[in-house]
Amino acid sequence: MSESKDxxxxxxxxxxxxxxxxxxGRVFWHGKGMIIxxxxxxxxxxxxxxxxxxEVATPVMVKKExxxxxxxxxxxxxxxxTLDVDGETYVLKPMNCPESALIYSSRTRSYRDLPLRLSExxxxxxxxxxxxxxxxxxxVVQMTQDDAHxxxxxxxxxxxxxxxxxxxxxxxxxxxxPMSFNLATRPENSMGDSKVWTEAxxxxxxxxxxxxxxxxxxxxxxxxxxxxxxxxxTDSQNREWTVxxxxxxFQMPEKFELEYVAEDGSKKRPVxxxxxxxGTFERFIGxxxxxxxxxxxxxxxxxxxxxxPVSEKQxxxxxxxxxxxxxxxxxxxxxxxxxxxxxxxxxxxxxxxILVVGEKEEKNESVNVRHKGKEEEIKIxxxxxxxxxxxxxxxx
Numbered sequence: 001m002s003e004s005k006d007x008x009x010x011x012x013x014x015x016x017x018x019x020x021x022x023x024x025g026r027v028f029w030h031g032k033g034m035i036i037x038x039x040x041x042x043x044x045x046x047x048x049x050x051x052x053x054x055e056v057a058t059p060v061m062v063k064k065e066x067x068x069x070x071x072x073x074x075x076x077x078x079x080x081x082t083l084d085v086d087g088e089t090y091v092l093k094p095m096n097c098p099e100s101a102l103i104y105s106s107r108t109r110s111y112r113d114l115p116l117r118l119s120e121x122x123x124x125x126x127x128x129x130x131x132x133x134x135x136x137x138x139x140v141v142q143m144t145q146d147d148a149h150x151x152x153x154x155x156x157x158x159x160x161x162x163x164x165x166x167x168x169x170x171x172x173x174x175x176x177x178p179m180s181f182n183l184a185t186r187p188e189n190s191m192g193d194s195k196v197w198t199e200a201x202x203x204x205x206x207x208x209x210x211x212x213x214x215x216x217x218x219x220x221x222x223x224x225x226x227x228x229x230x231x232x233x234t235d236s237q238n239r240e241w242t243v244x245x246x247x248x249x250f251q252m253p254e255k256f257e258l259e260y261v262a263e264d265g266s267k268k269r270p271v272x273x274x275x276x277x278x279g280t281f282e283r284f285i286g287x288x289x290x291x292x293x294x295x296x297x298x299x300x301x302x303x304x305x306x307x308x309p310v311s312e313k314q315x316x317x318x319x320x321x322x323x324x325x326x327x328x329x330x331x332x333x334x335x336x337x338x339x340x341x342x343x344x345x346x347x348x349x350x351x352x353x354i355l356v357v358g359e360k361e362e363k364n365e366s367v368n369v370r371h372k373g374k375e376e377e378i379k380i381x382x383x384x385x386x387x388x389x390x391x392x393x394x395x396x
Contacts, residue, residue: 004237007289008136014294014302014349017137025134025141027282032302035329036285037144039300040278041121043394044146047167053117053148058099060124064089069255070098071191075224079127092126097249097274100149101256104270109260114270115156119148123281137286144281150273151258157271161207161229161246164275168231168244171277174297174394175288177233180240181213184221184228191224192251200248201227223274225251235291243284247274294350298387299394304329305387306346307367310358311335319357319367319380326384328391343370353387 011017016033019026029037048055064082067073072080072095081092093099100118109116123144134141152160165181172179183204186197204227208215215229222228228247232240249272252258259267278284288296298304305328307316312335323330331351333342339356346354355367366379378386 004290005293006136007138007286010289010294011137016289016302019136023142025129025139027137027140027142033285035302036296036300037281040281040284041146043299044121044171044277047171048117048119048148051117051167053119056100056103056118056120057122058093058096058103058120060122060126061090061092062099064091066098066102067091070101070252071225071255072098075189075191079129081126081128092124094125094127096120096122096125096145096147097149097252097272098256101252101258101272104149104151104258105256109151109270111153111260111262111268114151114153114260115160116151116270117148118151119146121146125280137282137289140280140282143283146276146278146281148275150275151253151260151270152273153260153268154271157203157248157273158207158210160273161204161248162210164246164273165207165211165213165229165231168246168277172231172233172243174299174396175233175291176396177235177291180232180234181208181215182218182221182230182232182242183208183215184218184223184230186227187220187222187224189224190222192226192254196250197227200250204229204246204248223247223249225249228274233287235287236293237290241287243279243287244277245275245279248272249274295352296350297394297396298352299391301350301352302329303331303349303351304391305353305355306331306333306349306351308333308339308342308346308354308356309335310339310356313359314357314362316357319355322380322384323387326388328384328387353383355383 015030017030018028020028064073080094083090125143125145129141150160185201226247226249228245230242231244232242234240252272253269258270260270262268305323307320309316316332320330320332343354354370357367361367366377367383368377
Protein backbone atom coordinates (compact mmCIF):
# COMPACT_ATOMS: atom_id res chain seq x y z
CA MET A 1 0.00 0.00 0.00
CA SER A 2 1.35 3.44 -0.97
CA GLU A 3 2.11 5.97 1.72
CA SER A 4 -0.89 8.13 2.65
CA LYS A 5 -0.84 11.78 1.62
CA ASP A 6 -1.28 14.84 3.79
CA UNK A 7 -4.48 16.80 3.11
CA UNK A 8 -2.40 19.83 2.07
CA UNK A 9 -0.79 17.84 -0.74
CA UNK A 10 -4.20 16.46 -1.76
CA UNK A 11 -5.67 19.96 -1.73
CA UNK A 12 -2.90 21.26 -3.97
CA UNK A 13 -3.10 18.34 -6.42
CA UNK A 14 -6.90 18.58 -6.70
CA UNK A 15 -6.91 22.41 -6.77
CA UNK A 16 -9.13 22.70 -3.67
CA UNK A 17 -7.46 25.39 -1.54
CA UNK A 18 -4.23 27.21 -0.80
CA UNK A 19 -2.55 29.10 2.04
CA UNK A 20 -0.74 32.42 1.82
CA UNK A 21 1.53 34.34 4.18
CA UNK A 22 -0.68 37.44 4.04
CA UNK A 23 -3.30 35.55 6.11
CA UNK A 24 -1.70 32.95 8.42
CA GLY A 25 -4.11 30.30 9.67
CA ARG A 26 -6.78 31.26 7.15
CA VAL A 27 -7.87 29.28 4.10
CA PHE A 28 -8.10 30.51 0.51
CA TRP A 29 -10.80 28.23 -0.91
CA HIS A 30 -10.62 27.55 -4.65
CA GLY A 31 -13.65 26.79 -6.81
CA LYS A 32 -13.51 23.01 -6.40
CA GLY A 33 -12.88 23.26 -2.67
CA MET A 34 -15.92 25.49 -2.26
CA ILE A 35 -18.06 22.79 -3.89
CA ILE A 36 -17.15 20.43 -1.03
CA UNK A 37 -17.81 23.22 1.49
CA UNK A 38 -21.20 24.07 -0.05
CA UNK A 39 -22.34 20.44 -0.32
CA UNK A 40 -21.66 19.95 3.39
CA UNK A 41 -23.53 23.15 4.17
CA UNK A 42 -26.44 22.15 1.91
CA UNK A 43 -26.76 18.71 3.52
CA UNK A 44 -26.70 20.09 7.06
CA UNK A 45 -29.18 22.87 6.28
CA UNK A 46 -31.62 20.44 4.69
CA UNK A 47 -31.49 18.13 7.71
CA UNK A 48 -31.83 20.98 10.21
CA UNK A 49 -34.75 22.52 8.32
CA UNK A 50 -36.50 19.14 8.43
CA UNK A 51 -35.93 18.96 12.20
CA UNK A 52 -37.46 22.36 12.90
CA UNK A 53 -34.33 24.41 13.53
CA UNK A 54 -34.45 28.17 13.09
CA GLU A 55 -31.35 29.52 11.35
CA VAL A 56 -30.04 32.79 12.76
CA ALA A 57 -27.10 35.11 12.04
CA THR A 58 -25.27 37.33 14.50
CA PRO A 59 -22.58 40.04 14.19
CA VAL A 60 -18.96 39.00 13.83
CA MET A 61 -17.71 41.88 16.02
CA VAL A 62 -19.26 42.72 19.40
CA LYS A 63 -18.28 44.69 22.50
CA LYS A 64 -16.25 42.82 25.08
CA GLU A 65 -18.99 43.43 27.67
CA UNK A 66 -20.98 40.60 26.09
CA UNK A 67 -18.17 38.14 26.78
CA UNK A 68 -17.65 39.53 30.27
CA UNK A 69 -21.28 38.75 30.96
CA UNK A 70 -21.05 35.23 29.52
CA UNK A 71 -17.82 34.42 31.39
CA UNK A 72 -15.75 33.89 28.24
CA UNK A 73 -13.68 37.03 28.88
CA UNK A 74 -12.49 35.61 32.18
CA UNK A 75 -11.97 32.05 30.93
CA UNK A 76 -11.12 32.38 27.23
CA UNK A 77 -9.61 35.86 26.77
CA UNK A 78 -6.18 34.68 25.58
CA UNK A 79 -7.86 33.06 22.54
CA UNK A 80 -9.73 36.22 21.46
CA UNK A 81 -8.86 38.86 18.88
CA THR A 82 -9.65 42.34 20.17
CA LEU A 83 -9.98 45.67 18.37
CA ASP A 84 -10.07 49.22 19.65
CA VAL A 85 -12.96 51.10 18.02
CA ASP A 86 -13.69 54.68 19.14
CA GLY A 87 -12.11 54.02 22.52
CA GLU A 88 -14.08 50.81 23.16
CA THR A 89 -12.82 47.22 23.07
CA TYR A 90 -14.52 44.94 20.58
CA VAL A 91 -14.01 41.23 20.06
CA LEU A 92 -14.02 39.16 16.86
CA LYS A 93 -16.34 36.47 18.11
CA PRO A 94 -14.72 33.09 18.82
CA MET A 95 -18.12 31.41 19.35
CA ASN A 96 -21.84 32.12 18.88
CA CYS A 97 -23.27 31.18 22.29
CA PRO A 98 -23.61 34.64 23.93
CA GLU A 99 -25.14 36.10 20.77
CA SER A 100 -27.60 33.20 20.61
CA ALA A 101 -28.59 33.92 24.23
CA LEU A 102 -29.39 37.51 23.25
CA ILE A 103 -31.74 36.28 20.51
CA TYR A 104 -33.48 34.00 23.00
CA SER A 105 -33.89 36.91 25.44
CA SER A 106 -35.35 39.25 22.79
CA ARG A 107 -38.94 38.12 23.49
CA THR A 108 -41.01 36.24 26.05
CA ARG A 109 -40.80 32.47 25.67
CA SER A 110 -43.41 29.94 26.75
CA TYR A 111 -42.90 26.31 27.81
CA ARG A 112 -44.75 25.50 24.57
CA ASP A 113 -41.91 27.13 22.56
CA LEU A 114 -39.35 24.67 23.88
CA PRO A 115 -37.29 22.98 22.68
CA LEU A 116 -36.14 26.00 20.66
CA ARG A 117 -33.29 25.14 18.28
CA LEU A 118 -31.26 28.04 16.89
CA SER A 119 -28.59 27.15 14.31
CA GLU A 120 -25.86 29.38 12.89
CA UNK A 121 -23.48 28.22 10.18
CA UNK A 122 -20.91 30.98 10.08
CA UNK A 123 -17.44 31.30 8.53
CA UNK A 124 -16.53 34.27 10.71
CA UNK A 125 -15.35 32.71 13.97
CA UNK A 126 -11.83 33.75 15.00
CA UNK A 127 -9.61 32.14 17.63
CA UNK A 128 -6.00 32.98 18.41
CA UNK A 129 -3.57 30.13 17.91
CA UNK A 130 0.19 30.00 18.37
CA UNK A 131 1.92 30.20 14.99
CA UNK A 132 3.61 26.84 15.55
CA UNK A 133 0.27 25.13 16.21
CA UNK A 134 -1.57 26.31 13.07
CA UNK A 135 -1.38 23.64 10.37
CA UNK A 136 -3.31 23.34 7.12
CA UNK A 137 -7.04 22.83 7.56
CA UNK A 138 -6.70 20.98 10.85
CA UNK A 139 -5.87 24.03 12.98
CA VAL A 140 -6.98 27.42 11.67
CA VAL A 141 -7.52 30.91 13.02
CA GLN A 142 -10.68 31.73 11.03
CA MET A 143 -13.18 28.91 10.95
CA THR A 144 -16.63 27.80 9.85
CA GLN A 145 -18.71 26.03 12.47
CA ASP A 146 -22.04 24.24 12.08
CA ASP A 147 -23.12 25.65 15.41
CA ALA A 148 -26.48 25.35 17.17
CA HIS A 149 -27.94 26.10 20.57
CA UNK A 150 -30.96 24.26 21.91
CA UNK A 151 -33.05 25.80 24.68
CA UNK A 152 -34.95 23.13 26.56
CA UNK A 153 -36.91 22.50 29.72
CA UNK A 154 -35.10 20.30 32.26
CA UNK A 155 -37.51 17.43 31.53
CA UNK A 156 -36.57 17.60 27.81
CA UNK A 157 -32.80 17.21 28.24
CA UNK A 158 -32.53 13.45 27.93
CA UNK A 159 -34.70 13.18 24.81
CA UNK A 160 -33.03 16.15 23.13
CA UNK A 161 -29.54 14.77 23.73
CA UNK A 162 -30.65 11.32 22.52
CA UNK A 163 -32.07 12.85 19.32
CA UNK A 164 -28.83 14.75 18.78
CA UNK A 165 -26.80 11.57 19.03
CA UNK A 166 -29.05 9.98 16.38
CA UNK A 167 -28.49 12.98 14.08
CA UNK A 168 -24.73 12.79 14.56
CA UNK A 169 -24.71 9.03 13.91
CA UNK A 170 -26.71 9.59 10.71
CA UNK A 171 -24.27 12.25 9.50
CA UNK A 172 -21.17 10.10 10.06
CA UNK A 173 -22.79 7.05 8.44
CA UNK A 174 -22.06 8.80 5.12
CA UNK A 175 -18.30 8.65 5.74
CA UNK A 176 -17.64 5.08 6.92
CA UNK A 177 -15.85 6.20 10.09
CA PRO A 178 -16.39 4.19 13.30
CA MET A 179 -17.57 6.33 16.22
CA SER A 180 -16.87 6.40 19.96
CA PHE A 181 -18.35 8.50 22.76
CA ASN A 182 -16.78 10.26 25.74
CA LEU A 183 -18.43 11.93 28.72
CA ALA A 184 -16.28 14.89 29.80
CA THR A 185 -16.82 16.07 33.39
CA ARG A 186 -16.19 19.27 35.35
CA PRO A 187 -12.73 20.82 34.78
CA GLU A 188 -10.74 22.72 37.38
CA ASN A 189 -11.23 26.00 35.50
CA SER A 190 -15.04 25.99 35.72
CA MET A 191 -17.83 28.24 36.87
CA GLY A 192 -21.08 27.54 38.68
CA ASP A 193 -22.40 25.48 41.56
CA SER A 194 -21.11 21.91 42.01
CA LYS A 195 -24.68 20.60 42.52
CA VAL A 196 -25.71 21.96 39.12
CA TRP A 197 -22.67 20.29 37.56
CA THR A 198 -23.54 16.97 39.16
CA GLU A 199 -27.10 17.21 37.82
CA ALA A 200 -25.87 18.05 34.32
CA UNK A 201 -23.40 15.14 34.28
CA UNK A 202 -26.16 12.73 35.38
CA UNK A 203 -28.44 13.98 32.58
CA UNK A 204 -25.78 13.35 29.93
CA UNK A 205 -24.90 9.95 31.33
CA UNK A 206 -28.58 8.98 31.32
CA UNK A 207 -28.88 10.00 27.65
CA UNK A 208 -25.80 7.95 26.75
CA UNK A 209 -27.23 4.89 28.49
CA UNK A 210 -30.59 5.39 26.81
CA UNK A 211 -28.85 5.52 23.42
CA UNK A 212 -27.16 2.19 24.30
CA UNK A 213 -23.72 3.35 23.22
CA UNK A 214 -20.44 2.48 24.87
CA UNK A 215 -18.67 5.47 26.34
CA UNK A 216 -15.68 6.46 28.41
CA UNK A 217 -15.61 9.06 31.18
CA UNK A 218 -12.99 11.78 30.64
CA UNK A 219 -12.51 13.30 34.07
CA UNK A 220 -12.10 17.10 34.26
CA UNK A 221 -12.28 17.47 30.46
CA UNK A 222 -15.57 19.40 30.19
CA UNK A 223 -16.08 23.01 29.07
CA UNK A 224 -15.78 25.68 31.76
CA UNK A 225 -19.56 26.19 31.69
CA UNK A 226 -20.77 22.58 31.63
CA UNK A 227 -20.08 18.88 30.98
CA UNK A 228 -20.18 17.50 27.45
CA UNK A 229 -20.34 14.46 25.24
CA UNK A 230 -17.49 14.36 22.73
CA UNK A 231 -17.84 12.11 19.69
CA UNK A 232 -14.71 10.66 18.10
CA UNK A 233 -14.29 9.00 14.72
CA THR A 234 -11.52 6.70 13.51
CA ASP A 235 -10.20 7.24 9.98
CA SER A 236 -8.80 4.84 7.38
CA GLN A 237 -5.32 5.18 8.91
CA ASN A 238 -6.62 4.19 12.35
CA ARG A 239 -6.26 7.72 13.74
CA GLU A 240 -8.89 9.02 16.16
CA TRP A 241 -10.36 12.50 15.81
CA THR A 242 -12.72 14.37 18.10
CA VAL A 243 -15.34 15.88 15.79
CA UNK A 244 -18.85 16.42 17.13
CA UNK A 245 -19.80 17.68 20.58
CA UNK A 246 -22.92 18.03 22.74
CA UNK A 247 -22.47 20.37 25.69
CA UNK A 248 -24.94 20.92 28.52
CA UNK A 249 -24.98 24.42 29.98
CA PHE A 250 -26.84 25.58 33.09
CA GLN A 251 -24.52 28.57 33.56
CA MET A 252 -25.19 30.84 30.59
CA PRO A 253 -28.98 30.87 31.02
CA GLU A 254 -28.27 32.00 34.58
CA LYS A 255 -25.85 34.73 33.54
CA PHE A 256 -28.21 36.08 30.87
CA GLU A 257 -31.27 35.58 33.09
CA LEU A 258 -33.03 33.57 30.41
CA GLU A 259 -36.58 32.52 31.25
CA TYR A 260 -39.67 30.82 29.94
CA VAL A 261 -43.21 30.95 31.26
CA ALA A 262 -44.10 27.56 32.74
CA GLU A 263 -47.51 25.91 32.48
CA ASP A 264 -48.49 27.28 35.91
CA GLY A 265 -47.52 30.83 34.88
CA SER A 266 -44.28 30.91 36.89
CA LYS A 267 -40.92 31.93 35.39
CA LYS A 268 -38.42 29.10 34.90
CA ARG A 269 -34.85 28.91 33.68
CA PRO A 270 -34.21 26.95 30.42
CA VAL A 271 -31.20 24.72 29.91
CA UNK A 272 -28.88 25.50 26.98
CA UNK A 273 -27.39 22.73 24.86
CA UNK A 274 -24.44 23.64 22.63
CA UNK A 275 -23.80 21.29 19.75
CA UNK A 276 -21.71 20.95 16.59
CA UNK A 277 -21.97 18.02 14.17
CA UNK A 278 -19.04 18.42 11.76
CA GLY A 279 -17.17 20.60 14.25
CA THR A 280 -15.48 23.09 11.95
CA PHE A 281 -15.79 22.68 8.18
CA GLU A 282 -12.08 23.33 7.67
CA ARG A 283 -10.91 20.62 10.05
CA PHE A 284 -13.61 18.16 8.96
CA ILE A 285 -12.71 18.56 5.28
CA GLY A 286 -9.03 18.04 6.16
CA UNK A 287 -9.93 14.84 8.03
CA UNK A 288 -12.06 13.34 5.25
CA UNK A 289 -9.55 14.27 2.54
CA UNK A 290 -6.95 12.16 4.35
CA UNK A 291 -9.52 9.48 5.25
CA UNK A 292 -10.53 9.00 1.59
CA UNK A 293 -7.13 10.11 0.22
CA UNK A 294 -8.95 12.59 -2.01
CA UNK A 295 -11.40 10.03 -3.47
CA UNK A 296 -14.44 11.59 -1.80
CA UNK A 297 -17.94 10.08 -1.90
CA UNK A 298 -19.75 10.99 -5.12
CA UNK A 299 -22.06 13.57 -3.52
CA UNK A 300 -19.05 15.58 -2.29
CA UNK A 301 -16.80 15.17 -5.33
CA UNK A 302 -16.15 18.53 -7.05
CA UNK A 303 -16.25 16.74 -10.44
CA UNK A 304 -18.54 13.72 -10.41
CA UNK A 305 -18.09 12.50 -13.98
CA UNK A 306 -15.72 13.14 -16.85
CA UNK A 307 -16.53 12.36 -20.48
CA UNK A 308 -13.51 11.15 -22.45
CA PRO A 309 -13.86 10.87 -26.26
CA VAL A 310 -11.55 8.27 -27.82
CA SER A 311 -10.74 10.66 -30.68
CA GLU A 312 -11.81 13.93 -32.25
CA LYS A 313 -14.41 12.00 -34.26
CA GLN A 314 -16.63 11.61 -31.17
CA UNK A 315 -18.81 14.59 -30.32
CA UNK A 316 -19.56 14.18 -26.60
CA UNK A 317 -21.07 17.61 -25.93
CA UNK A 318 -24.60 16.17 -25.90
CA UNK A 319 -23.67 13.64 -23.17
CA UNK A 320 -21.94 16.42 -21.20
CA UNK A 321 -25.05 18.62 -21.45
CA UNK A 322 -27.31 15.74 -20.35
CA UNK A 323 -25.17 15.21 -17.28
CA UNK A 324 -25.27 18.91 -16.42
CA UNK A 325 -29.03 19.13 -16.97
CA UNK A 326 -29.47 16.32 -14.45
CA UNK A 327 -27.46 18.15 -11.80
CA UNK A 328 -24.29 16.09 -12.24
CA UNK A 329 -21.00 18.00 -12.02
CA UNK A 330 -19.15 17.04 -15.20
CA UNK A 331 -16.17 17.89 -17.41
CA UNK A 332 -14.92 16.85 -20.84
CA UNK A 333 -11.33 15.67 -21.31
CA UNK A 334 -10.71 16.55 -24.96
CA UNK A 335 -8.50 14.48 -27.23
CA UNK A 336 -5.30 16.56 -27.02
CA UNK A 337 -3.43 13.77 -25.22
CA UNK A 338 -3.53 10.01 -25.74
CA UNK A 339 -6.54 8.16 -24.34
CA UNK A 340 -4.52 6.35 -21.61
CA UNK A 341 -3.03 9.68 -20.47
CA UNK A 342 -6.45 11.33 -20.21
CA UNK A 343 -7.89 8.38 -18.30
CA UNK A 344 -4.87 8.44 -15.98
CA UNK A 345 -5.34 12.19 -15.38
CA UNK A 346 -9.01 11.62 -14.45
CA UNK A 347 -7.91 8.90 -12.02
CA UNK A 348 -5.31 11.21 -10.45
CA UNK A 349 -7.99 13.88 -10.06
CA UNK A 350 -10.09 11.29 -8.15
CA UNK A 351 -13.08 11.71 -10.48
CA UNK A 352 -15.54 8.91 -9.53
CA UNK A 353 -17.03 8.21 -12.98
CA ILE A 354 -14.90 8.12 -16.13
CA LEU A 355 -17.13 7.82 -19.19
CA VAL A 356 -15.24 6.80 -22.34
CA VAL A 357 -16.96 7.23 -25.71
CA GLY A 358 -15.64 5.57 -28.90
CA GLU A 359 -17.27 4.65 -32.20
CA LYS A 360 -19.02 1.63 -30.68
CA GLU A 361 -20.46 3.60 -27.73
CA GLU A 362 -21.50 6.46 -30.00
CA LYS A 363 -23.41 4.03 -32.21
CA ASN A 364 -25.05 2.29 -29.21
CA GLU A 365 -25.86 5.57 -27.40
CA SER A 366 -23.85 4.25 -24.47
CA VAL A 367 -20.67 4.96 -22.54
CA ASN A 368 -17.84 2.76 -21.34
CA VAL A 369 -17.84 3.38 -17.59
CA ARG A 370 -14.79 3.09 -15.34
CA HIS A 371 -15.79 3.26 -11.68
CA LYS A 372 -14.07 1.89 -8.55
CA GLY A 373 -11.84 -0.43 -10.59
CA LYS A 374 -14.68 -1.87 -12.67
CA GLU A 375 -15.44 -1.32 -16.35
CA GLU A 376 -18.72 -1.82 -18.21
CA GLU A 377 -20.69 -0.49 -21.16
CA ILE A 378 -24.02 1.05 -20.20
CA LYS A 379 -26.73 3.11 -21.89
CA ILE A 380 -26.44 6.84 -21.25
CA UNK A 381 -29.92 7.19 -19.71
CA UNK A 382 -29.29 4.28 -17.35
CA UNK A 383 -25.89 5.73 -16.43
CA UNK A 384 -27.41 9.09 -15.51
CA UNK A 385 -30.07 7.46 -13.33
CA UNK A 386 -27.40 5.38 -11.59
CA UNK A 387 -25.28 8.45 -10.80
CA UNK A 388 -28.29 10.47 -9.64
CA UNK A 389 -29.39 7.72 -7.26
CA UNK A 390 -25.90 7.38 -5.83
CA UNK A 391 -25.78 11.14 -5.20
CA UNK A 392 -29.23 11.17 -3.62
CA UNK A 393 -28.45 8.18 -1.37
CA UNK A 394 -25.02 9.64 -0.47
CA UNK A 395 -23.48 6.25 -1.09
CA UNK A 396 -19.93 5.80 0.14
